[in-house]
Amino acid sequence: MKGYIKIDGELCKGCQVCLTFCPKSSLSISDKVNASGYSPALFKEDGECTGCAICAVVCPEVAIEVYRG
Amino acid sequence: MDGNSAIGEAAIRAGCQCYFGYPITPQNELTEYMAAHLGKRKGCTFIQAESELAAINMVFGASVVGARAMTSSSSPGISLKQEGISYLAACELPAVIVNMCRGGPGLGSIAAAQSDYFQATRGGGHGDYRTIVLAPSSVQELADFTHRAFDLADKYHTPVLILGDGMLGQMMEPVEFKHEAPEVLPVRSGALRGAKGRPSRIIKTLSSNPADVEELNWSLFRRYELIKKEEVTYETFMVDDAKLIVVAFGIAARIAKGAIKNARASGLQVGMLRPTTLWPFPSQKVRELAQNTKQFLVFELNMGQMIEDVQLALEGKGEVSFYGRPGGVVSAPNEVLRVITRLYYQKGLEK
Amino acid sequence: MKTVYTHPKYLKKVPFHYCPGCGHSVIHRLIAELIDEMNIHDRVLGIPPCGCSVFAYNYLDIDMTEAAHGRGAAVATGMKRAFPEAIVFSYQGDGDLAAIGTAETIHAANRGENITVISVNNAVYGMTGGQMAPTTLLDQWTTTTPYGRDAKTAGHPVKMCELVAVLDGSVYVERTAVDSPANIRKAKKAIQKGFQVQMDNLGFSLVEVLSPCPVNWKMTPVESWEWIEKEMEKVFPLGIIKDTTGKKDAD
Numbered sequence: 001m002k003g004y005i006k007i008d009g010e011l012c013k014g015c016q017v018c019l020t021f022c023p024k025s026s027l028s029i030s031d032k033v034n035a036s037g038y039s040p041a042l043f044k045e046d047g048e049c050t051g052c053a054i055c056a057v058v059c060p061e062v063a064i065e066v067y068r069g
Numbered sequence: 070m071d072g073n074s075a076i077g078e079a080a081i082r083a084g085c086q087c088y089f090g091y092p093i094t095p096q097n098e099l100t101e102y103m104a105a106h107l108g109k110r111k112g113c114t115f116i117q118a119e120s121e122l123a124a125i126n127m128v129f130g131a132s133v134v135g136a137r138a139m140t141s142s143s144s145p146g147i148s149l150k151q152e153g154i155s156y157l158a159a160c161e162l163p164a165v166i167v168n169m170c171r172g173g174p175g176l177g178s179i180a181a182a183q184s185d186y187f188q189a190t191r192g193g194g195h196g197d198y199r200t201i202v203l204a205p206s207s208v209q210e211l212a213d214f215t216h217r218a219f220d221l222a223d224k225y226h227t228p229v230l231i232l233g234d235g236m237l238g239q240m241m242e243p244v245e246f247k248h249e250a251p252e253v254l255p256v257r258s259g260a261l262r263g264a265k266g267r268p269s270r271i272i273k274t275l276s277s278n279p280a281d282v283e284e285l286n287w288s289l290f291r292r293y294e295l296i297k298k299e300e301v302t303y304e305t306f307m308v309d310d311a312k313l314i315v316v317a318f319g320i321a322a323r324i325a326k327g328a329i330k331n332a333r334a335s336g337l338q339v340g341m342l343r344p345t346t347l348w349p350f351p352s353q354k355v356r357e358l359a360q361n362t363k364q365f366l367v368f369e370l371n372m373g374q375m376i377e378d379v380q381l382a383l384e385g386k387g388e389v390s391f392y393g394r395p396g397g398v399v400s401a402p403n404e405v406l407r408v409i410t411r412l413y414y415q416k417g418l419e420k
Numbered sequence: 421m422k423t424v425y426t427h428p429k430y431l432k433k434v435p436f437h438y439c440p441g442c443g444h445s446v447i448h449r450l451i452a453e454l455i456d457e458m459n460i461h462d463r464v465l466g467i468p469p470c471g472c473s474v475f476a477y478n479y480l481d482i483d484m485t486e487a488a489h490g491r492g493a494a495v496a497t498g499m500k501r502a503f504p505e506a507i508v509f510s511y512q513g514d515g516d517l518a519a520i521g522t523a524e525t526i527h528a529a530n531r532g533e534n535i536t537v538i539s540v541n542n543a544v545y546g547m548t549g550g551q552m553a554p555t556t557l558l559d560q561w562t563t564t565t566p567y568g569r570d571a572k573t574a575g576h577p578v579k580m581c582e583l584v585a586v587l588d589g590s591v592y593v594e595r596t597a598v599d600s601p602a603n604i605r606k607a608k609k610a611i612q613k614g615f616q617v618q619m620d621n622l623g624f625s626l627v628e629v630l631s632p633c634p635v636n637w638k639m640t641p642v643e644s645w646e647w648i649e650k651e652m653e654k655v656f657p658l659g660i661i662k663d664t665t666g667k668k669d670a671d
Contacts, residue, residue: 013440015641056425066425119527126491130498261483265462273486
């Protein structure tokens with residue numbers, strides 16, 4: 001089952017909590033900086049994301065939307 | 070009926086839905102009256118809170134959802150409520166607060182006094198705000214002013230204070246209630262009733278932008294100007310030919326009236342001005358009286374507080390003397406008569 | 421592509437002012453989700469505290485009013501008594517609940533007020549810059565316990581849940597935490613149970629949520645989430661502390 005997420009780079013404050021909890025470690029930190037000066041989380045397109053939404057559950061900024069199927 | 074209970078009955082007839090109280094002499098009969106009569110009415114609530122401070126915040130909550138709410142206490146308890154009153158004023162929320170004043174400062178005495186005048190008329194809590202302050206001097210007025218307090222609170226979206234005292238509260242007098250309790254309790258518009266079919270609503274005062282809070286102050290004071298223009302009330306007694314006018318409110322005014330009648334009997338031309346709204350203060354009337362009366366005597370049951378408002382009003386166009394008994398000691402009429410007579414002759418008013 | 425997770429309906433689309441990794445915004449989101457799922461938007465009234473989360477009303481799209489510091493439970497009492505059909509919740513900080521507001525919280529619980537108190541315990545006073553709170557752990561550094569909290573001068577961490585559970589008026593008391601996906605889900609179920617208890621008119625419900633405060637704990641967000649599990653939960657054990665509602669989980 002293939003999952004896919006969209007991260008709102010501007011909302012993300014680079015807290016990296018999602019990285020630690022993603023069971024498939026398909027998240028990384030972007031080297032670019034957003035308007036507020038944070039380096040946001042980045043979704044690995046080629047990762048093994050299953051759309052489990054753990055990242056969205058922990059995200060303090062409600063910056064992640066999760067799709068599956 | 071005793072004064073305290075009369076307030077309770079009048080509040081119920083004014084559609085008071087919630088009363089939150091706490092025991093403190095000399096206003097316990099009011100809390101007890103509400104426990105016996107308000108709690109059992111449909112939709113109404115009586116709670117004896119854990120403190121006067123909690124009680125005023127419960128009033129805040131009830132007022133936020135549009136209910137007519139009231140609390141009462143006496144001097145030390147009213148001090149505990151000041152933070153809450155400031156929030157009510159800032160959120161433009163109506164509420165009725167009754168202070169049956171007792172001797173102070175500190176735990177003071179449980180006897181009647183008027184030493185909370187400043188606290189009542191100068192806002193009392195933090196920030197620039199005022200509350201309307203009504204000053205009854207009889208059980209009938211306690212009832213009538215309670216009704217008026219609820220109406221004024223809703224009309225101007227502001228807390229209204231009734232400044233009575235221990236004696237008024239305990240005193241038994243005939244009283245006539247001119248209103249029936251409403252069947253359907255009033256719910257104020259603009260309250261928080263759940264964002265059903267409308268955008269959500271916020272009642273708050275904190276703002277990170279000082280300009281917002283400044284604008285709140287400007288709008289409150291525009292309203293206070295209106296209240297000053299519309300709602301000043303007072304009673305005058307034999308002032309037309311008076312050479313000396315006593316200025317007194319509440320129980321002190323009743324005592325002074327007795328003294329004035331005796332003074333008149335012995336030919337002294339003395340009159341009285343009795344403010345029934347302490348804020349807004351009848352400054353205009355004081356100035357008007359000063360056109361032909363130059364001597365004023367302020368009589369209060371404190372160390373001299375209302376005298377400042379009289380002096381401010383006169384702007385030097387009249388001479389003001391003071392006689393006061395603080396701490397809960399209540400003068401007898403002939404004591405005040407002696408003061409009036411001595412002053413009258415000292416100032417050569419008999420010529 | 422099926423949407424599995426998206427922005428809750430009653431959470432305004434406004435960036436949070438909270439620090440990176442803060443637990444408040446997570447809890448706001450849980451509340452927003454529940455308001456939608458339990459279909460109580462039309463009659464829910466919220467009370468934010470004096471603290472970082474006073475701005476909850478900028479995020480939660482419901483009727484809200486600010487309470488004076490510590491007075492949330494009293495304001496909620498007035499609101500609920502005057503408008504019983506409403507679902508009233510008071511969102512309070514640890515100091516708000518267990519320091520200045522102790523009396524209001526204890527007595528609202530003791531009267532069995534039909535309200536839900538959601539208390540966010542981050543062991544410090546966040547908005548004012550990280551001072552000691554009643555729930556600061558022993559030896560924990562804060563700006564007012566620079567040498568670590570010393571019980572002799574600053575007392576012990578206050579366990580408000582256990583205190584409230586002793587009172588007969590309280591019906592449902594649970595402590596949860598925002599430190600892992602599983603606990604966040606449990607926190608949501610706890611808050612849902614709290615709302616349900618209120619809707620069933622069973623009495624007072626308190627849900628405490630241990631919440632990370634990275635900036636004031638001087639930790640990274642990830643470290644602060646771990647610190648809750650490693651340290652805080654030792655002093656503040658998670659779980660249902662009291663549930664006399666008879667029904668095990670909210671239906």
